[in-house]
Amino acid sequence: MRLRGPEELAELRERVGRGPPLTVAVCGGTGCRAFGAEAVLSTLRREIDRAGLSGDIGVKMTGCHGFCERGPIVVVRPQGLFYPGLKPEHVPRLVESLRRDRLMEELLYVDPVSGRRIAREEEVPFYQGQQRVVLAANGHLDPTSIQDYIATGGYAALAKALQMPPEEVIEEIKRSGLRGRGGAGFPTGRKWEFCRAAPGQKKYVICNADEGDPGAYMDRSVLEGNPHSVIEGMLIGAYAIGADEGYVYVRAEYPLAVKHLRTAITQAEELGLLGENILGSGFSFRLHVFEGAGAFVCGEETALLASIEGRRGQPRPRPPFPAQKGLWGRPTNINNVETWANVPHIIARGADWFRSLGTEGSPGTKIFSLTGKVRNTGLVEVPMGITLREIIFGIGGGPPEGKAFKAVQIGGPSGGCLPEELLDLPVDYESLTGAGAMMGSGGMVVLDEDACMVDMARFFLEFTQAESCGQCPPCRLGTKRMLEILTRITEGRGREGDLEVLEELGWGVKEASLCALGGTAPNPVLSTLRYFRAEYQAHLEGRCPARACRALITYRIDEEICVGCGACAKVCPQGAISGEPGQPHRITVELCIRCGACLAACPKGAIRVA
Amino acid sequence: MADLEAALSVALQGAKGPGALVPVLQRLQGELGYLPGPALEEVARRLGIPPARVFGVATFYSQFSLKPKGKHLVRVCLGTACHVRGAPQILAELSRQLEVGEDGLSRDGLVSLEEVRCLGACALGPVVVVDGEYWGRMTPAKVTQLVRALRERGKGEA
Numbered sequence: 208m209r210l211r212g213p214e215e216l217a218e219l220r221e222r223v224g225r226g227p228p229l230t231v232a233v234c235g236g237t238g239c240r241a242f243g244a245e246a247v248l249s250t251l252r253r254e255i256d257r258a259g260l261s262g263d264i265g266v267k268m269t270g271c272h273g274f275c276e277r278g279p280i281v282v283v284r285p286q287g288l289f290y291p292g293l294k295p296e297h298v299p300r301l302v303e304s305l306r307r308d309r310l311m312e313e314l315l316y317v318d319p320v321s322g323r324r325i326a327r328e329e330e331v332p333f334y335q336g337q338q339r340v341v342l343a344a345n346g347h348l349d350p351t352s353i354q355d356y357i358a359t360g361g362y363a364a365l366a367k368a369l370q371m372p373p374e375e376v377i378e379e380i381k382r383s384g385l386r387g388r389g390g391a392g393f394p395t396g397r398k399w400e401f402c403r404a405a406p407g408q409k410k411y412v413i414c415n416a417d418e419g420d421p422g423a424y425m426d427r428s429v430l431e432g433n434p435h436s437v438i439e440g441m442l443i444g445a446y447a448i449g450a451d452e453g454y455v456y457v458r459a460e461y462p463l464a465v466k467h468l469r470t471a472i473t474q475a476e477e478l479g480l481l482g483e484n485i486l487g488s489g490f491s492f493r494l495h496v497f498e499g500a501g502a503f504v505c506g507e508e509t510a511l512l513a514s515i516e517g518r519r520g521q522p523r524p525r526p527p528f529p530a531q532k533g534l535w536g537r538p539t540n541i542n543n544v545e546t547w548a549n550v551p552h553i554i555a556r557g558a559d560w561f562r563s564l565g566t567e568g569s570p571g572t573k574i575f576s577l578t579g580k581v582r583n584t585g586l587v588e589v590p591m592g593i594t595l596r597e598i599i600f601g602i603g604g605g606p607p608e609g610k611a612f613k614a615v616q617i618g619g620p621s622g623g624c625l626p627e628e629l630l631d632l633p634v635d636y637e638s639l640t641g642a643g644a645m646m647g648s649g650g651m652v653v654l655d656e657d658a659c660m661v662d663m664a665r666f667f668l669e670f671t672q673a674e675s676c677g678q679c680p681p682c683r684l685g686t687k688r689m690l691e692i693l694t695r696i697t698e699g700r701g702r703e704g705d706l707e708v709l710e711e712l713g714w715g716v717k718e719a720s721l722c723a724l725g726g727t728a729p730n731p732v733l734s735t736l737r738y739f740r741a742e743y744q745a746h747l748e749g750r751c752p753a754r755a756c757r758a759l760i761t762y763r764i765d766e767e768i769c770v771g772c773g774a775c776a777k778v779c780p781q782g783a784i785s786g787e788p789g790q791p792h793r794i795t796v797e798l799c800i801r802c803g804a805c806l807a808a809c810p811k812g813a814i815r816v817a
Numbered sequence: 818m819a820d821l822e823a824a825l826s827v828a829l830q831g832a833k834g835p836g837a838l839v840p841v842l843q844r845l846q847g848e849l850g851y852l853p854g855p856a857l858e859e860v861a862r863r864l865g866i867p868p869a870r871v872f873g874v875a876t877f878y879s880q881f882s883l884k885p886k887g888k889h890l891v892r893v894c895l896g897t898a899c900h901v902r903g904a905p906q907i908l909a910e911l912s913r914q915l916e917v918g919e920d921g922l923s924r925d926g927l928v929s930l931e932e933v934r935c936l937g938a939c940a941l942g943p944v945v946v947v948d949g950e951y952w953g954r955m956t957p958a959k960v961t962q963l964v965r966a967l968r969e970r971g972k973g974e975a
Contacts, residue, residue: 238940241951275940421896424937459843459880460936500839500878503934517838518870519877535836578898578939585940616897652897666900670934676877778958780910802906804957 209479212487213366216357219478223354227265229305231255232282232346236271236428237463239278243294244268247279250295254302264305267355270432272346273586274333277316282328282346289328290314319582320604336602338564339588340572341548342425345432350467353474356435362480364551368443369488376447377403380550382558384570389415389506389543390621390647391723392569392636395550398540401530402448405538410450412441413534413541415511416457416464419503420619421670423650425574425586426544430457430464433548434471438494440547442485443554445492448540452493456511459498468496503620503674507722508541510676521676522722543648545574565591569635579616579652580606587651589634596630599653610655613753614739618647620667620674621727623734624660643734645727659755660739661746665693667731671724682725685716689732698758701747710736754816757801761817764805766791768813775805775814824848825859835866838874842881851882887922887929889967891915892946896935899942903955907943908932910960915967927971 210216233239233248251266272280277291283305290301290311297314304311315324316331325331328346339345348355356362368376381396402410414437418426430437441453457465472494475481483491502520504510510520512534533539549571553561562570569591575598577587582604589598595615599605606612614624623644625632632638636646654663672686689712692705713729713736720726736743745752751759764775764784769791776784776792783799786792794805806814828845841860846852852875861868875881893908908930911917916924921931938944941953945963952963 237936237938241938241941241944241953275938278940418937419934421900421935422898422939424935424939427937460933498840498843499880500843501880502878514839515836517835517866517874519873576939578942579901584898619897650897652901654901658901663901666897674934778961780913780957780961800909802910802957803903804910807956808958 208477210486211479213370216362216366216486220357220360220363224358226358227263229263230265230267230284231301231305232267232269232284234270234272234278234280234346235268235350236275236278236431238271238275239280242278242292244279246295247281247293247298250298251302254298258302258306260302260306264302267349269348270345270350271428271586273342273428273588274331274583275586276582276584280346284347287328288326289316289331291316332604333583333585333602336597337588338572338590340552340564341429341436341545341574342432342586342588344436345428348433350432350434351470353435353471353478356433360555361435362439364554365439365442365480366486368446368554369486369490373403373447373449376443376554379558380447380553383553383561384558385546385549385553385561386569386636387543388545388549388573388649390618390645392646395542395546398530398542399444399448401528402450402538402540405531407538409452409537410448411534411537411539412445412448412450412453413511413539414441414453414455414547415506415508415541415543416455416461417499417506417511418458418461418544418648419506420621420648420650422578422616422652423576423619423648425576425649427458427461427464428586429544429548429574430461431467434464434468435475436548436551437468437544438471438475438481440550441494442480442492443550444540444542444547446490450540451491452495454495454497454515454534456497456499456505456515459500465496465498472496502676503670504676504722504724507724510722511541512539519676521678522724524721545649566633566635568637573634573646573649575649575651577603577651577653580610580655580658581653582607591635592633594631594633595625598634598651599630603653606653606655610657612653613656613658614654614660616652616654616663616731617650618645618730619650620671621645621723621730622647622650623730624654624663624738625734626738643730643737645730657753657755659697659751659753660735660742661693661751662697662753662755664732664735665690665697668693668728671728675724675728679719679721679725681716681719682721682728685712685720686725686728688712689716689729693732696743696746697751697756699746699749699756703747705747706736706740706743760801761796762794762799762801762805763796763815763817764792764794765813765815768811770811770813772810774808774810778804778808780804821849821853821856821859825856825863829860829863832864835864837864838866838871839878842875846881851885854883884920887927889928889948889970890931891928891963891967892931892933892936894934894936894938894942894944894946895932896939896942898939899935899944902942904943906957907945907955907960910957911945911964914960914964925971928967
């Protein structure tokens with residue numbers, strides 16, 4: 208069936224809007240799948256069928272709910288009953304409770320901070336502090352069903368945009384103040400305007416879904432959980448710019464996102480929402496999926512274009528910008544997943560609504576992936592301008608096991624590490640850059656007292672050094688030399704003057720590199736030198752204060768505490784632990800490889816690291 | 818090589834011009850498991866691209882392998898979230914217990930050990946993916962279990 212105009216889309220929306228009175232939504236994000244969501248889903252289907260309730264209770268697998276820490280997440284709607292960590296063996300009881308309209312008290316969420324049982328999703332502290340726009344539909348929709356998307360208002364913004372002159376669409380996006388969510392924060396409306404104004408008949412739009420920052424996975428979740436929102440955003444952008452063809456450049460490491468996206472494109476084509484003469488407007492648009500082949504630098508837009516053109520993903524100097532000369536030399540507009548997914552909301556609800564969220568300079572919301580040493584790992588969508596403390600402690604619950612907060616690493620390998628003193632910093636593009644970090648794609652990795660900041664800096668530099676495309680010498684050689692120095696320091700072979708050389712090299716690489724990869728690669732080093740210099744100094748003196756750098760630590764057993772249970776000796780891969788049962792054990796230092804297996808195995812906490 | 822010819826025809830189906838190169842190599846590797854040199858030369862000839870450029874692309878992207886891989890693929894996530902939760906120890910243990918050499922293959926040739934930069938499954942960190950199956954919240958002790966499971970599988974197939 209092809210929809211020939213906006214009226215037919217509205218009719219379809221009417222028809223598909225009615226579902227069963229109750230729906231059980233099982234999170235189908237990668238995290239929850241790994242926790243066994245698929246088994247929960249199939250058991251649910253079977254049990255509901257067996258109870259003869261298929262007409263009353265619908266079951267669907269939705270996109271990522273964001274609270275990955277507690278997977279598999281199950282939510283009963285419309286009440287919003289929240290059952291985290293549900294296992295297949297719980298399912299018969301769940302179905303029975305739904306039949307009797309009861310709660311399953313024992314399976315409800317227990318807030319680790321207050322110890323309170325919480326029944327409803329919206330009352331869980333992890334969700335309470337959030338304001339979800341882009342992720343709002345994720346836990347509700349079956350991402351493989353275009354009907355689901357249309358039933359909740361999907362493609363209405365497209366229909367609206369197609370009735371506006373293209374210039375007006377651009378004006379609305381400009382007025383909204385939407386800025387690129389991929390990291391740099393360039394105003395989206397102005398980017399569109401440049402591309403529209405560029406001479407040429409043939410133009411392209413591209414969705415950059417090459418989400419390479421380790422620790423960031425919001426783009427994947429949006430593509431997996433709500434692919435139509437990205438397609439609709441791209442359609443609106445293509446119409447505004449005057450493009451008739453587009454690509455989604457997605458990481459090959461995200462097979463589920465690729466699959467859902469391909470399904471969504473086929474469905475949109477069948478309904479005539481992609482293809483020729485969309486909704487009778489005369490506007491035509493074709494969309495392709497391009498799977499990346501594993502190169503971090505392809506997140507840089509000119510490298511991404513080279514990759515689609517079948518070349519090595521190496522950036523080129525700008526200007527000319529892609530808006531003037533992009534894919535195959537044609538004007539091309541590239542935005543990131545989250546940026547595109549914001550577009551339908553802005554067109555549907557208006558620029559003023561969007562400006563009412565966030566701050567003056569950074570309107571709207573931003574999704575962060577909160578990971579590392581934090582109680583509530585997951586995806587967090589908050590209005591810009593909220594403080595780091597509100598996110599990490601309010602929503603994230605702070606570090607687990609009573610450990611002390613040390614730093615938060617923001618913006619991935621291009622970002623920086625911010626210490627506790629800066630926790631009240633508002634999260635917006637300018638504040639983060641001013642503090643030596645960066646919005647980046649929104650990775651937020653919490654570090655506790657056990658993290659060594661020199662090791663973190665080395666970790667990121669190892670990453671960027673390996674991902675440097677090798678084209679320009681400042682990045683290729685500079686990151687290599689910096690990594691060598693950092694490695695020496697973490698191995699206890701640091702020298703007087705190393706820190707000064709690191710700083711000099713860091714600024715040199717930043718200033719002289721061709722693209723943003725090199726231009727930001729030194730940030731993790733420079734920011735840790737700025738805020739945690741004493742820790743570097745300690746390494747030069749042969750100590751790792753966080754006791755993380757293997758060359759600088761030793762393991763031993765506290766004989767006062769050891770009960771001689773032998774748990775450590777059993778797991779030691781080196782056979783380095785000896786002792787009689789019931790007697791204190793010992794570690795032979797020469798054999799110990801400091802793998803930490805004994806530390807994890809000891810039930811008494813008798814292993815000492817110094 | 819009949820196999821190579823079949824794989825090439827799958828990989829090149831509908832492919833035209835230089836822009837098709839990356840998807841062609843992806844499909845070819847999907848068919849053969851890796852990219853043998855003669856196959857790359859054929860791709861160059863049939864797409865009308867210089868062989869140097871084909872090899873340049875094949876060696877640039879980390880997805881492509883010019884050498885055969887082990888029967889089982891173990892991927893260790895070294896993303897930031899996994900790193901702070903102890904991924905380097907997991908990698909070291911896997912590498913030691915599987916006796917992995919410079920080529921990334923275990924000594925018995927059964928297992929390829931690869932490092933990946935973030936699988937986006939940060940809540941499971943440190944995470945290891947074994948032939949598509951997620952092993953979350955890894956510990957050195959769980960590595961021993963995993964290696965045992967892999968060896969069992971190896972025996973079952975032999």
